[in-house]
Amino acid sequence: MGPEEYKSQLQKEKQQIRKKLSEYELSTAMKSFIETLSKCDKQRRDYFLKWMKFKLTAHSESANQLSSLHNELKDHCDKKEKDVQTIAELVQTLLESSLGVEHYMREMGLIYEFSIKGSRNTADEISHLPGLAAEMLLDGLPLELLDGDASNIPERWVTDVLMELHKKVGEQSRLLVLTVLGVQSTGKSTLLNIMFGVQFPVSSGRCTRGAYMIFLKVGEDMKHEFNYDFIVLIDTEGLKSPHLAQLEDSYEHDNQLATFVIGLSDVTIINIAMENSTDMKDILQIAVHAFLRMKEIGKKPICHFVHQNVSGVSAHAKNLTDRKHLLDQLNEMTQIAAEMEKKPSIKAFTDVLDYDMDKNNWNIPGLWHGTPPMAPVSTGYSEAVADLKKHLLETVKTNPSSEVSQIPEFLKWIKSLWKAVKYENFIFSFRNTLVAQAYDNLCKEFSQWEQQFRKEILSWLQEAELEILNSDNESEFQHFNELAESKKFEVSEKITSEKRKMEEKLTNYYKKKGQHVNLIEKYKIDFFNSISSLAKEIKYSVNNKLDCALHMKKSSKEVQDILRKYRGVIEDKVMKLLSDCKDSKRSDEQLTEEFEKMWTGVTVNVSGLKEQNISENIFNHLKKNFLNRNVNEELQNAGDLTEIGKSEFKARTEHVRNPKTFNLFRRKDIKMYLQNKADDVIESCTRFVLDIVKTNTDYHECFTKDLLDKIDGSLKNISKEVKIKFEFDLKLHICGIASREFLNMHQKFLSDKDPQTQLEKYKIQYLSDFLDLYKQRDDCQRKANNFVRCCIKPAVEEFINRSLGINIVEDILTGSNSAEYSSRSYFQYNIQEELLQKDDFNGFV
Known part of the structure; x- marks a missing residue:
């Protein structure tokens, strides 16, 4: 399906959904939910939401048997031979079986967006919803920033809610954005809840996806120390979910989410355990690579690594070694990504994200002192989290940002970053930078093989076309047809041979031990299919050109047959005129006049080629x-x-x-x-x-x-x-x-x-021959010049023009600047760079 058709299909589905929704009134549950939130004061609203959360959790667990679904999903994921389709269906069932307050809030946002954009006359009824949501956001209720189920940001809803909040605080909304990111079940939400006393949902048994944010208002007594009015906390779903990891697009989903939330943040806490450090390393590589591919992001997020469930001096020493090894790997991958994106100024991971290995690493012991659920909370955990919070706040005090954004700027940045993330779909599809590099290297090799394939066939085609065009004009049309057919059979065999060579090169490439070819095994069949498509394309093109050469030869023969006929007549007439004029002495003017009469008489009835009815x-x-x-x-x-x-x-x-x-x-x-x-x-x-x-x-x-x-x-x-x-x-x-x-x-x-036009080209030559013969002059030099001008020069020019294209391409691909054309990405990069430097688009037209 092409992009235009896909876009049209999505538009059609969206219209169908809107049409279907417009046929229904608000459900009783949503009416009651909105009315209750609208009429209650803060205390009663908080009480209502708390009890609603308890009731929904209990109902979901009893009615939908969430624990049994979790167990069934875990069993399927633990199998050696995984059924991806069954896992995907179980994940979807789990999502559909989960119901919480956040789903009601999401529905409220959708009702608002639909009513604003649609035709339903309920604008007055719902116009107060952004203000209501802004009040709840100020009261500490999380707002869904990214709908993880639909992988979409409800831009109109989020924009109107935050702008209402901006108004409610007197347009004093300087923001410090802090995000926590990590693999699933590493205690991200718990860390934020304990650090800042908030209530992101944890251990609910639901599989909520996406990103949520909470606005923490900075107290009046602390505003003189800070340069902010709010601390925005963004909590994300767990990355590398063992359930979602079985799905084909899980890499893309995790990489997009990580890149988006890191890009939004002033401070990012990477919640990590050494047993899943490989997963986080992969995600961070892609996030850094994505930042390099997207336009300048405008800021350098501070990055803190938090290592949970770490205790003891020996563990700390081991973690130090592991951290250094992790940073070395991230530096290496960043250099590879920078080389791929032609950004030599980027040398290390710290050139993209602000990270200090000595100051930005935190070891936090386990949350529980013993075995849950009866175990008490570890005091060591609380103390470590308190130290982390203190350090973060001290950093903010001592290093105030010179570019503090308020809510309007934050919203613009959300839209800009989300747009960049959505359009950058190539790099997100890879597991990490090594995979992207391995794919890019294979593309370069494949491009060279393709060029060699085309060069071989084009060289053969030049010779075949010349053989057809230069074949004996005395032959019949049947001979030309047979020659063209034999050439088609010959080229078919040659294309098959070149295709086999290219397939062998691809097979041998995958047998290499270097260049991480094992990481791109899944793309192997795509490249083999590309070879087959290339062979078909070349065969079709060559056969068409052979047909054109055959048609040209037939047309040429018709012209040559007419010319041969009339040149014989002209030569006889010239010799007769010569014998008639030898008996008397005449001047050049008189001879020329006699020749002109003879020429006109012979050529006046020359018939041309028949014009085809093209239309x-x-x-x-x-x-x-x-x-x-x-x-x-x-x-x-x-x-x-x-x-x-x-x-x-x-x-x-x-x-x-x-x-x-x-x-x-x-x-x-x-x-x-x-x-x-x-x-x-x-x-x-x-x-x-x-x-x-x-x-x-x-x-x-x-x-x-x-x-x-x-x-x-x-x-x-x-x-x-x-x-x-x-x-x-x-x-x-x-x-x-x-x-x-x-x-x-x-x-x-x-x-x-036209035969008459062609004969006119020989007129001067016949006249000169006639005059030379009459006066018995030596005309060898003149004839040699005519031969060079009329025969050798056109033949040389045609040969040069035919081979010029292949030679130019060969020179470009093997010259000093050949690297610029080694792959499509390099070629596009150099074109864009030249456009920026010279600012002359017409030079490419």
């Missing part, structure tokens, strides 16, 4: 393209093809199935989608046609076949909402453009190859 040929191919597709009426009413496509193509309502079922905005969306699609296809096809015209060849029907195939490829993934009429009108429009361009090309070819 009819193109239209016939269009008919075949729509065979049995119920467009006979449109074909009959099409009119003169050369008059079509002169005005701009316009997407119309009649191009869409059942347009009346769409509302006004939906109709505009689908119409804009069709117009953009049509403009792209027309532009691409027009370039394709003009590139053919530039070759100064004669028209061949394969050009139209290729053009229609190109359009079919562009429309392959078009939305199913689009009627066949859109496809027909678009193809008719493009064929109209092509008919005029191909007709001009054909007429120019006929003019250049």
Whole structure:
């Protein structure tokens, strides 16, 4: 599915969901929930929410048997042969079986967003909801920042809630953003709860996903020491969930979440245990790599590592060694990422994130002193957390940030960062930087193999085309057909051989011990498929060029046969004129005048090549393209093809199935989608046609076949909402453009190859021969010059032009700057760098 079709499908699904929701009123539960929150004062509201949380937790655990679901999920994950589909279904069942206050709050936000954007006339009823949520946020209730189930930020809801909060505090909302990040079940929420006395949900038995934030107001007595009005705490779901890790996109989900929350933070606490340090190392590598690929993030988040369940001097000493080893690995991966992204100034992990191995590491013992649930809380845990909090606050006091953001700036940053994260989908799909580097290295190698493949076939094609074009003009057309067919068979064998060589290179590459090829085993089949697609593409292209060469040869033979006939007549007439004039003495002017009379008499009736009906040929191919597709009426009413496509193509309502079922905005969306699609296809096809015209060849029907195939490829993934009429009108429009361009090309070819025109080129030569023979002069030097000018020079120029393209590419790929073209990413990077430095986009047009 193409990106445009996918986008259209998502838009359609969104409209269907909105339409379905608009048919229902608010549920009794949501009405009661919103009314209660709206009418109660702070104390009663807190009491209501607390009891609601207890009741929902008890109901979920009893009605849905969450513990049995957890156990079943754990059993499936522990199996050696994991059933990914079953695990995914169990995860979804667990999510659907969980119900908490946060789900009601999420629903309230969705009701607000839907009512603001939709057609429901409930704006007055829900307009107070952001203010209500802002009050609850000030009271310490977490606000969902990132919906983990949908991997989406409800931007309108979050924006309006925080802007209401901004107003309520008199627009004094300087923020210090602190985030805790870590692998699942490492005590992240507990750490924040104990450190700041907040109530992020913990041990609820639910599988809540996403990110939540709490606003802590800085007391008036401490504002003179701090440069902030609020400390924003962001708690995230656990990374590397053993359940979600079985799913194919788990790397992407974790990497996106980590990058987003670290990017938002002024301070990030990485909650880590040495047994899962590898997982966190992988995630941090990708986060750093993503920061390097995205535009400048504008700040350098402070990073603290918290090692939980650590006690004793020996454990501390061991952790010191492990921490140094971890930092060395992160530094190495950062250098690799910086090299891939062409940022030589980045040398270490600390160039991207602010981290001091001596000061930003904390060892915290276990929470419980003994075995839960009867064990007391460890005093060592509390003391260590208190020390961490004290250090964080002291750091804030002594090193106040010069760029403190308030809520409006924070919201802009959320939108900007989330947009960057959503668009950066390549690097997030890898487990870590080593995988990304291994993939990039293979892409470079593959690019070289592909170029070698193309070079071999193009070199062969040059020789084959010359053999066809230079074959004996005395031969019959059947001989040319047989020669072309033999060349097609030969190239098929050669392409198969080159494909096999390329597959062997790929197989041998995966057998290497270096370059971490084991990390990219999952992409192996994709590269083999790319080789097959490349071979098919080259074979199709070469066969078309051989057909064009055959057509050119046949046209050339027709011209040469006519020229041969008339040159024989002219030579006889010249010799007769010479014998007639030898009996009398004449001047050059008189001889020239006699020659002109003879020449005109011979060439006046020279017949040219027959002009093809280009528009009819193109239209016939269009008919075949729509065979049995119920467009006979449109074909009959099409009119003169050369008059079509002169005005701009316009997407119309009649191009869409059942347009009346769409509302006004939906109709505009689908119409804009069709117009953009049509403009792209027309532009691409027009370039394709003009590139053919530039070759100064004669028209061949394969050009139209290729053009229609190109359009079919562009429309392959078009939305199913689009009627066949859109496809027909678009193809008719493009064929109209092509008919005029191909007709001009054909007429120019006929003019250049016209036998009378060709004979005119020899007129001066025949006149000179006639005068030399009459006066019995030595004409060897003149004939040698004519031979060089008319025969050798054109042949040399044609040979150079034919081989120039391959030689230029070879020189580029093997020259001193070959690294710039070694992979697509490097090539794109260098183009963008040159655009920035020279600020001259027209230089690339």
